[in-house]
Amino acid sequence: MGKLAGKKLILLGERDGVPAPAMEACFKNSGAEVIFSVTECFV
Structure with a gap:
């Protein structure tokens, strides 16, 4: 298990x-x- 095991991203x-x-x-x-993932355009 890594350092991120059990974490929410x-x-x-x-x-x-x-x-x-x-x-x-x-x-x-x-x-x-x-838990949430999105790609946006930051202009």
Whole structure:
């Protein structure tokens, strides 16, 4: 188990940077639970 095991995550992705689905894929095996994930355009 990692440091994020049992934690809840809120992921804010950026359209021209790292999108939220990519972050979700990275955290998938961390033991953390993604409770909210969204990709926005910050201009």
